[in-house]
Amino acid sequence: MKIRDMLGKGNTTVSFEIFPPKTTYPMETIFETLEKLRDLSPDFISVTYGAGGSSQGHTVEIASRVKKDFGIESIAHLTCVTSTKDSIRQMLQDIRNSGIENILALRGDIPDSFREDRSWKPEYRYAYELIDEIVDFGGFSIGAACYPEGHVETRNKVDDLKYLKQKVDHGVDFLVTQLFFDNELFYQFREKMDLVGIEKPVIAGILPVLNINQVKRIQEISGCNMPPKFLRILDRYEHDPKSLQEAGIAYAVDQIVDLLSFGIEGVHIYTMNKPEPTRRIMESISTVRYSEARKVISR
Numbered sequence: 001m002k003i004r005d006m007l008g009k010g011n012t013t014v015s016f017e018i019f020p021p022k023t024t025y026p027m028e029t030i031f032e033t034l035e036k037l038r039d040l041s042p043d044f045i046s047v048t049y050g051a052g053g054s055s056q057g058h059t060v061e062i063a064s065r066v067k068k069d070f071g072i073e074s075i076a077h078l079t080c081v082t083s084t085k086d087s088i089r090q091m092l093q094d095i096r097n098s099g100i101e102n103i104l105a106l107r108g109d110i111p112d113s114f115r116e117d118r119s120w121k122p123e124y125r126y127a128y129e130l131i132d133e134i135v136d137f138g139g140f141s142i143g144a145a146c147y148p149e150g151h152v153e154t155r156n157k158v159d160d161l162k163y164l165k166q167k168v169d170h171g172v173d174f175l176v177t178q179l180f181f182d183n184e185l186f187y188q189f190r191e192k193m194d195l196v197g198i199e200k201p202v203i204a205g206i207l208p209v210l211n212i213n214q215v216k217r218i219q220e221i222s223g224c225n226m227p228p229k230f231l232r233i234l235d236r237y238e239h240d241p242k243s244l245q246e247a248g249i250a251y252a253v254d255q256i257v258d259l260l261s262f263g264i265e266g267v268h269i270y271t272m273n274k275p276e277p278t279r280r281i282m283e284s285i286s287t288v289r290y291s292e293a294r295k296v297i298s299r
Contacts, residue, residue: 033271034065045073073102088130186259
């Protein structure tokens with residue numbers, strides 16, 4: 001099933017994101033994780049790349065098995081900045097042959113080795129060029145990333161919205177946000193999208209913080225805002241890992257309940273391949289989630 005057909009019907013989808021295991025772990029570990037996530041009934045599961053954008057082939061394999069073996073709709077990430085046009089066309093064919101109907105189209109990060117190679121000339125510079133390729137190939141529902149607080153490489157938020165609209169205008173069906181901890185900034189972002197005419201469904205990315213190193217890494221990569229309530233949690237429990245995990249899960253639950261009450265089209269939980277915190281979140285929101293679904297059915 002195409003994800004675009006799940007969205008925009010008044011109900012809120014809840015989805016998970018997983019990634020291929022590191023090369024030091026057996027491939028089967030990810031399927032053990034999926035077995036533990038299966039009964040939580042996500043609307044779909046997104047499969048990203050391994051560390052540094054590696055494991056592209058594993059992404060397709062895992063996404064295919066999510067759908068065929070676990071009976072859950074899947075979406076495969078596809079990045080383009082280090083790829084050739086021929087390799088992208090081959091990858092699209094592989095994705096189609098694997099039975100996957102959904103793609104999250106991303107530019108991707110540029111590895112340092114490519115940046116240092118002065119002879120390197122990318123065949124794709126921007127995500128919209130990949131989107132054009134997917135549209136031309138045909139047959140997929142296409143998602144793209146968006147950044148409520150602006151992409152770290154963009155000069156200002158006006159440019160960021162301009163680039164986002166460009167992606168949407170080239171054939172995007174829905175958007176998935178980078179993780180954020182301040183819902184108010186997300187709501188302000190939605191208002192700005194409306195002002196520039198971006199009308200596609202938006203799925204909000206939520207990451208339950210489980211340890212302090214995770215927070216430091218998030219700050220390095222995204223620089224996302226950490227509101228006072230979140231900072232108080234970090235300050236209070238920084239040296240108490242068990243309590244920090246408990247508080248991080250509770251904070252994610254609060255975010256999701258607030259988003260559900262707002263009427264967001266979808267919530268996307270970055271699981272970090274850890275099924276137990278994800279299970280606790282889903283159990284905490286189950287009554288609210290199904291209450292929202294009943295409201296849709298009764299309309």
